[in-house]
Amino acid sequence: MATPMDDGQAPLPVTQRVQDVIKTYRPSRQFTHIVKGQPVESHVTSLDFDDQGDYLVAASADETMHIFDVKEGKRTKLVPSKKYGIHLARFTHHSREVLYASTKVDDSLRLLELHNESYVRYFTAHTSQVTCITLSPGSDGFLSCGTDDTVCLWDLKSRNPTGKLKLATPYLAAYDPSANVMAIASQSTSSILLYDVRNFDKAPFSTFEMMEWEDRFTPSTKGRAWTRLEFSNDGKSILLSTDYHGHFVVDAFEGKVSVFLTGRSGSTGRAAPVSTTGKPLGQGDACFTQDGRYVIGGTGDHPDILVWDTHQAVEGRHEYLQPISRLPSRGIKSAIVECNPRYNMFASADTKVCMWLPSQETRDGEK
Template sequence: MSINGVKQPTNKSLISSSSTVQITKDVLTTCHPTKTFNYHQGTSITSLNFDDSGQYLISSGIDKSIQLYDCHKGIHYKDIQSQKYGAHSARFTHEGLNCLYASTLDPTVNEGNEDTIRYLSLSNNQYIRYFKGHKAQVTSIEVNPVHNTFGSSSYDGTVKFWDLKSSSAIGNISVGQNSVIAFDPQGIVVAIGKYPIGNSQTGKIRLYDLKSFDKGPFVEVEIPCLQNQIWNKLEFSNNGKLLLISTDSREHYILDAFSCKLLAIAKLSFRKDLTWMSTKYPYSGCCAFTPCGKFLLIGSPKALIHIFDLSDLKSDQEKPIILTRSNDIVKSNVGIPKIVLFNPKLFTFATADTTVNLWQPKNE
């Protein structure tokens, strides 16, 4: 994939082409929903994830299912039920149509298996391995972009690292609370985010070298933020320059990926709306970088997706830039864009609330 462009779809139902289009604000503002899928039966969707090739997309929801879609053909591909264990934070690995996912059921119903991570072959619905070690429900799973390893965070206050070939954790970091994690594009660094708890208005970002994480973080920065907000995703830009903190509040934060210096605050509202994008169930973030790292898409409860150009952000700037609501938006007629995720290979992005929607730019 080119850093400055992604493949341009040439047909609304078949999203595959060898042509490449530059990602610009003008093209992004022409994006509109071209496919809508309602295979979670109108219930809340909690995570989306594209595979490495960009061909496949998976969603998980509170209906205790994982749904698989073919983005090349623009079709629903498979329904995977997990009624016994629930399903959240479904993530593709680098091994074919295999995915990891967390359980969601109450331990009194689930016989204490709510902390188990499952490794599933989507091709034949067979479990490959179980990863046990957390002592409370797993809230997020992130796959290393380079290696066949992954990280997980849990309500037990730890972040654990795993090798796909072993059922036991290969590393553990005690965080003290639930957290969010992200790997840098080279798979060398892991970022761990602690959002504010109680009356605190300060979160923390820590960067660890994966080869020596037991020695502690090499960067630790406090982030001034809103009280009672929940951080639901960390994301490095593909160019490795920026780090995004996506929250359930009206504010989101863009940091320098090397120093974790706060470069920008996206404020979609100046009203003290405590329920801006807060939902009963967890979800994997309403913000996403474009593959080039130059733009940020942010969903709002107004059924809008705001588009911000990040080109002017500089690591040596004195103060954070305040990004406010602008005219660069696209409107959703298919529900609230509670989850937003850009395809890594194709010029399409996905949104979800109770339905999964694929967006594409209008053909010129």
Template sequence: MSSVTISKDLCTSFKVSKVFSHTETPPITSLDYDDSGQFLISTSVDECIQLYDITKGKHVKPVYSKKYGCHLAKFTHNQKNCIYASTKGDDNTIRYLSLSDNSYIRYFRGHKGFVNSLEVSPKSDVFVSASLDHTTKLWDLRASNPQASIPSTARSSVAFDPSGEVVALSNVNEGVVKFLNVKMFDAEPFYVLQLPKGYQWDKVEFSNDSKFIMLSSSQYGHLLYDSFEFLEKGKLDGFTPIPQNEFASNGCASFTPDGKYVFSGNGLGNVCVWSLNPLDNNRQPVRGNFKPLAYLKGDARPRLCLWNPCFAQFTTADVSISMWIPEEAN
């Protein structure tokens, strides 16, 4: 398969290629791709995990979790397996599921409150969870008990850097992002980034090229920071707040795999595209506020947005799944 350079022209040419809708109004609460980019997984408020094959543009199957509910399904490094958080009753167990035969491999118990953030390391079989029980825990897929647990003010969100060696732990109430060494998870953070007062975000994310940290918000827009010097690079302008359902947003914005562009759903019913590429800005260093390159039309309610890690393709979602590819590929 030939490689494709992600460029300004490519980014502004995307069109919806496929739309999937399974029931009348099942708001979708999370999206995730496997490492190969072939498969996409979603969770929704109808207590169902949906699996898609991106390369075939095909819905593979539903996996129901009616007894426990489901949220934040994340692939492990085996595309046939995932973990996900529970949503019903007092069961806050994280479940490790085989998608091949719908059987549970392991249960991760320890949280006493709703798990609102869940991320798998890009390099190892380690994952991190943040809960409304005021703790953040480090886990290993091979063991049921947490490897480490630290206090964290609810509502916190977590992210791994591309090396898998650093975890960003962000908290809106404290207005900070704390950076932790995975190997010394329960030690003091090696850096604490102070955020602007009053800014409320939904997600913290590193770009794959390790240059940027993005604090994205479905209500307040997106802030960009240098991940080496921890300096604010600017705000992504032109964003309109997105209407929410009962689940807080966990991904309305997403970096392209090369880290040079950001795509985000918009409350106006389109997808904003911003360039962080100096080649698109007269070779000037990335700084200041950024105006959108384009507003892509094709999904009336793009509340969630996630780029494929391997292909020139991304997905938006709200009550349906919309898959986007460049116009020339349609």
């Protein structure tokens, strides 16, 4: 069930610069969770766009996967995974294939062909819960992390890992835009490890110690869960999201925190990436925009979306960065946020999926 939230504007703006529209985003369409024709309240646990930005996949705690056509603004497919569960649904470089983690029976990863809803391949190596899946931007390789203290390197064409790393709590991972560097975040050691993808079996070429920065910026909530690790598209910054007071933007070369993003009012109520409390899972409520300049994210207890300008931090050399804008959500909570890689739009979710577009009315009013 799609509910028009604005004027139902359909054509996605592709020519405007992000900086020209970033403050004008508004909820456009909201999708109620539907199972067998009936609305159901279930927490969305992950969101992902395909490479072309044409499709969005949402995994839900009720063990279903939902596919949305972004240009048409409608849901096109619902795929159940009741036997194995589903989390961290990710498009491959083919928009008709989705990779996801099992949440019960076993801890394998599954590659699903959407057209006929058949499995192409299973990937078996983890012995406990998978906490992160990230696709290489330059190949069919991907990484997975798990609570079995392992990071597995894979190729989509093979069911067996091409490599393994044994690390302490490697719950999050990310590739840099060149696909030559992989970053792995270890919560228990408060560190981010950088590896050369071609020499992953060697020691990390750099280790960013985060304990000092946690002491400085989050002393009262030190040890709160890290929820997302992401490179900016120019490879110069790393976003390390947390589940409470704010997020760290780290210099990807020096390992120093260039700025701490503030303004949140509390937790999203999600457990990420590891659930030990029975809370629904989540993948983090902050991410870089397509141009890598801005970070958008939820406010925690409040439903609005915050926007931070990281260039402002560089120019003003501020350690704490307040948001430049608060986007009104009309009461729609955003426990998960994901930016479209090609179009000026993003998606958020809690128990419903919401698509956000720049509002023409708002842009005209600001001129």
